[in-house]
Amino acid sequence: MLTAVTQQTAVGVLAFVAASCIGLVVTIYLAASWLVAPVVVTLEGVGPTTALDRSWKLADGHRWRILGIQLLLLVLQVVLSGLISALFIVGLSQDQTVQVIVQQLVNFAANIVWAPIQWAAFTVFYYDLRVRKEAFDLQVAAEALPTPT
Template identity: 45%
Template sequence: MTMEAPLGSTAEAPQLRPLGVGDIIDRVLRMYRQRPVLFLTLSAIPNLIGVLIAQGARLVWPNAFLDFDQFAFLNDPNRMLAQLQAQQGRSGDTIVGLVSVIPQSLGIAALTYAAANMYLGRPVAIGAAFRAALADVPRLILTLFVLVIVLFGIWFAAIFVSTLPAVISGIGILIILVFFAVAVLPFFLLASFALVPTVSALEDAGPIHSMRRSLQLIAGSRWRIIGLLVLLLVLEIVLGVVLSTVFLGAFLTQSTAGRVAAVLVGAAGTIAWEPLPWATLALFYYDMRVRKEALDLQLAAEALPRTE
């Protein structure tokens, strides 16, 4: 899904400039308001596919999934342990989770494509976004798979390397410092590799290049990406509280209809929310390219009339 201007194009170059954290969020919300049907459709179709996969599998193979209702009113640890042992070996949730990565990757790529084109002032349609995203799905799945392995590998290696001297020495203050360092490391890794899916989608890049590129673009701006992620988290919490308040009765009902309503409300919240993080990361990606690679000047040069 490499973003290139069409050959022979003399369209006006997009007016790009460095953006602050608040500017990025404001621009994303403005884009969302301008094309709500576009973003909601690109989010809804992959998410509904995921819901159909999960709920359909539960209907067809109910005994393959953990029955969490059995734990709802168990206050006795022994009874809870007995229930866990009785349901041990049920792999349905794991299998559905792995299969659901496919529609999730489709949604990520489509939303990234749409946000990137809107930000660059290029036309974008729902069908075009999905067609471009379909070509990115296999590579994006591989990239996400490798990224998860690398992140957990780094984290566990850091835990082992840092805790071993502390345990051997037995120094209490050193153990406490190691604990805080290990707790902070995931946030550092998240900030460092936040642009990996975006780079993979927009630059048609594999896992290694995407991780290297994310590190390169985010270097020196980790606090900015952390600030963006915190703002997104606040927006997600607000949206969740609003939906929970409006549909509180559905969550409290133990009937089948109530459970279905709760699933639908959760899906609606996810559909409404999901465009925000991927559009934000797409704009942050271009903001970093403007700051570090003078992308605004490059696009302005490409927009000049071409002479033979």
């Protein structure tokens, strides 16, 4: 009896781990595909479905670069937030409760400062994708040329 319960539990745990891994891969893929969708909505003035489709098409062939940039931005955010937190905590009392509160407040403030930087990076990346996929830079240059009279 105990062996049957143990086997069922093991199978359930393995199924949960497998489903979680599959879900994580799908989530990462979708996040890479739809990274610039909010930028598309803002700059192109389209609806959400069109923005998701456009972001998907812009990301096609560039998902590894997108993941790399997301990872780089995440590492920068964690390192900067950690350094700022460490600077504030070193000078504080040894009371752990005070340290945790200060660390949370510093992390909150760092996230407020970091958010515009992150979205600026996403916007620059959107233009980079447009240049690579649509020759957007040539289109802008051609529109800037004077028309012959």
